[in-house]
Amino acid sequence: MTDQSHNEIPAGAVSLADYERLASERLHPKAWAFLSGGAADEITMRWNREAFDRLQLLPRVLRGAASADSRLELFGRAFSHPILLAPVAYHRLAHPHGELGTAAAAAAQEAGLVLSTLSSETLEDVAAVAGPRRWLQLYLQPQRADTLDLVRRAEAAGYEALVLTVDAPINGVRDHERRAAFALPTGIAAANLARYAQLPSGGLEQLMALAPTWEDVEWIIGETKLPVVLKGILHSDDAELAVASGAAGIIVSNHGGRTLDTIPPTLDLLPSVVSQIEGRIPVLMDGGIRRGTDVLKAMALGASAVLVGRPIVYGLAVAGPLGVAHVLRLLGDEFAIAMALTGCATLADIPRANLIRR
């Protein structure tokens, strides 16, 4: 869908905001609408960013921190830093290499990859080029047998966790997309789902009948030994229900502001979920992460790790796999600098008192 593929890092691309700007210029307007757009007036999307920019960091000095060590462990696997790639549909809208390019770049940067159910390359093909830190995001399929087949394929292809999206039983009001009259171009499709029953093309009523429930969550968890992470939890009561259901982790997410507009920013909701969970399972978050200081703030408020979505496909659109790697490196370097300048030697040092000042 891009007229040409780009494979060089442009001069002046020194931050994730630069990649966003460049992607808006290079992507086809329809692809840009689909990838960048949020729900309705995009208020939640804006709030996600503003929440980070409002939160203040109050550093201590002269603590003589040696170089920051950002290692962590999730579900038994070591990660060198807490920045994962969030699931985003149809990477081939951004670049002909699609998720294959993204996965290779993530592996090179040792970043965890969460592949979307709606990837434009099959999960098996992606697994072949991805690093070991790969998880599969799951949308429930109209038929339980198909959902189960997806789970078995994920297991077989070495995905180490399942990320079940619970906040999008139906699409949001995507005005940006609709104004651009977006439709998947020929040759790009949900590669994983080719053989499965399709979603009904009918109205809201039929779609809602397929909306996942806590019962579905428990069923999935019972069917696999992989850890199941619930993505889209916002309310602390739902966080408690997640633990009760046997979920292995939670991602505090408002779907990048793409479902219901005027949902609060995820950063504002993170503390109450963290406080409810009290460390029983990892709490991750996404939504608006664009700076190393954003990662630090999320960690300081109790996140175990963060996920980054749109900037990854912007990197892919601007400079292919190199761009993805560059985006990850920029964010990682900024995070290391933020740790150093706040005197945090390890991730465990981050959530200490008085780093955050409201």
Added chain:
Amino acid sequence: MTDQSHNEIPAGAVSLADYERLASERLHPKAWAFLSGGAADEITMRWNREAFDRLQLLPRVLRGAASADSRLELFGRAFSHPILLAPVAYHRLAHPHGELGTAAAAAAQEAGLVLSTLSSETLEDVAAVAGPRRWLQLYLQPQRADTLDLVRRAEAAGYEALVLTVDAPINGVRDHERRAAFALPTGIAAANLARYAQLPSGGLEQLMALAPTWEDVEWIIGETKLPVVLKGILHSDDAELAVASGAAGIIVSNHGGRTLDTIPPTLDLLPSVVSQIEGRIPVLMDGGIRRGTDVLKAMALGASAVLVGRPIVYGLAVAGPLGVAHVLRLLGDEFAIAMALTGCATLADIPRANLIRR
């Protein structure tokens, strides 16, 4: 007053904001000034919108809601959804079909219609094409006999409720209108009032002598068996007086920001009125509704239903009756999606705790 009538839904009209933009381009500047303008600096008009955008929705997940059921009953009549058309004067400023077009579209969408006293078609002609859910908005006339005649005509034409406007004894400071030197064009007039005594053209003093009082309200209520709804109540003490006067309902309204500038936004005042009324009579509201989430928020704060004014005439201006129907459908669909994504199966489920987060 429009150079040509438009009768097709334009590409890119996917939200009520799009209709506003398109109407501003297609309406004659004088008609635009009259229909879109507010009082003075239009601060209240802006606040009406901002109040909705500030209020946050905190959805629950995995509740397995079947398709949302938005039915309600008002004054013994069933409505399929809680979105009514607010009274707006002189629809023929927007389209040659005027209120006839609007009423037909409302009927097609099963939406309640509140016809303005100042309609450019007679209430009898409108009744002939309108659906059963039709109410008549009432301005007191200089002569009580004329007011009574209007009431009798409404009864005879099958209007099911009277909406007495109580907040506009005189016009506000309509700078936008005055700058555009708006005057009713030839051929457009208050069709219902042709045979009645005219308002004095004199100054403020004479107009104020005609300002309605609680005594007038009680007189009207005593004269008709139709339910009488008071439109323009903002203060909880006035809401209590409304119940005492025998009013069948209340519309919390600041006249779309067209009377006194810097009146608070209606959404901010709704809770105290609802709390005062405690369900004794229905409390409706208008002012700034542009999104399905706005409807949801008003309902969550206790509104029985909402009214939409300007977007209706924008739809009429942009695409005639089709445009009105499209505006109603867009808003209705957004509301259904908002109910589904917040897990509300019926209107009664909406005002539950923790949906709204300030």
Added chain:
Amino acid sequence: MTDQSHNEIPAGAVSLADYERLASERLHPKAWAFLSGGAADEITMRWNREAFDRLQLLPRVLRGAASADSRLELFGRAFSHPILLAPVAYHRLAHPHGELGTAAAAAAQEAGLVLSTLSSETLEDVAAVAGPRRWLQLYLQPQRADTLDLVRRAEAAGYEALVLTVDAPINGVRDHERRAAFALPTGIAAANLARYAQLPSGGLEQLMALAPTWEDVEWIIGETKLPVVLKGILHSDDAELAVASGAAGIIVSNHGGRTLDTIPPTLDLLPSVVSQIEGRIPVLMDGGIRRGTDVLKAMALGASAVLVGRPIVYGLAVAGPLGVAHVLRLLGDEFAIAMALTGCATLADIPRANLIRR
């Protein structure tokens, strides 16, 4: 200093904001800089306006108010409305008729006039065309004898009160003026002061030695039977000292934001001064009044009357004396409408509970 004098009310001038815009187009940039400019970054000037726009009015309905009666009495003289002309220097910068035009227009609108010491016409010439409601603003002169002479001339010319400015011992940092390299053009001067000793052209030190003190205030009050009003009181402790000094009234004023930038807006300070004074002497206010609702808000917070400065000279610049009269009439009409729409029959009805909502 204007290239031509304007003497017709322009189409589209329907509010004081319109006059400001038109004046900015018609005044010589130097005169515009002097008349419109504030101190430094003009933050206080902006705050003065914003304070009014933030304050909300919560009207009651159906009170059957007859036409609003806005009469009041100040120092034994009846006024038909509480809107006075604030002292502004050098009206001939705006129009060849200077203060003669302004005074005639004020008289026609029955508005109180406060003539500046720094008027470009003599106070005697102005008195000849002014109405009875005329006060003289007073700057202390370098020589007490000269100050006393000014007082005696004011008494002789029938000025009914003296307004002693206490907040501007030295000029503020008037960047706008300095950037425009403003200087009084040939033929415009402080007509009243021709025969007096000049202010030293030297530095801050010399100017400050002339700064007025409470002792000067008491001296003036002892020398005249005219009521002496102190203009520029902001702190409630200074308000108390004003009463103790024998002042007949107070004007809460920050000099239109022209002295020290980031002084709070006068509307925000008014309540504490009113509360301190408890009705012992009248408390007037100026700063940012542009709308009838602004007048209502100031009255509701306890002001006895308000003064309007810049809009008067903008009216003069745009349309000569007719423009001044139009500005006064627009503001007066808006105030009457605001009283009517909030159900206030007299000024005494305004400061009642729950009109203002923060």
Added chain:
Amino acid sequence: MTDQSHNEIPAGAVSLADYERLASERLHPKAWAFLSGGAADEITMRWNREAFDRLQLLPRVLRGAASADSRLELFGRAFSHPILLAPVAYHRLAHPHGELGTAAAAAAQEAGLVLSTLSSETLEDVAAVAGPRRWLQLYLQPQRADTLDLVRRAEAAGYEALVLTVDAPINGVRDHERRAAFALPTGIAAANLARYAQLPSGGLEQLMALAPTWEDVEWIIGETKLPVVLKGILHSDDAELAVASGAAGIIVSNHGGRTLDTIPPTLDLLPSVVSQIEGRIPVLMDGGIRRGTDVLKAMALGASAVLVGRPIVYGLAVAGPLGVAHVLRLLGDEFAIAMALTGCATLADIPRANLIRR
């Protein structure tokens, strides 16, 4: 790096903001990026300014203040006003005279000069033209022997205090600089450091190994009789540690918003540091001072003096040493006016109750 040197004060330069605008036009884009840029999105840089603009001054009147006396004493040396020049690297980026021009102008205005370790002229050459109020800012060098040599040179050259920067062990994320691909032009270098070991060009890890600690602070203090001031203290606990370490003073600073973005504005942090120190050692501050009222506010919140950085090099860029002197004079005059208009006769009068109103 400037195409030509400028040595005349331009018309219209009446405030520090004017100098900023003019410098942005006259400096080479790379030099502008280096000198004006902040970290990341420059949020802290913006907050530094906004904090001053939000704080309100509530003046008293009629106090008859004689001309303001702004004298103070720091470390035994008398200063005629509390405005010092903050350390800024490489003044020759702004003007061929570099720090020699700046120092001469500072001397002429009797302003204290804090020379940067990274000056483009040697500290000895600068001392030869500077006034007696000269301090040297110190970055720890990779080798202690080199650091000590710097200290001894400062002592020998008559610097009266050392300012140890503690908040910048590594560079911040300077996007502006990186986007402009800034590098020191040929002929401009850190003149003081020519003979010392260089910082490792390697990664974050090596740089952090050199990060100063409290132990280094104590070592320096033990090695010199000069007062040692710690620059970059933000947290009150670190302020307490500074006293314990033997520091002679503190500068509350966030490095002009150039290290970690979203650090709070220094004005907001000043009160807690002042409250912690309770007068035991002087507390200075920098960050965002652009107006005389800003100086007054910092003093009212307890600062002993303030430092100004960017405006100094903007003055140098716009008009050479004359520009520096003009910037200092503008700021000093504004401060004197602010003292006079708030009735403060001496610096000791400034921090009295109710000057500041939040």
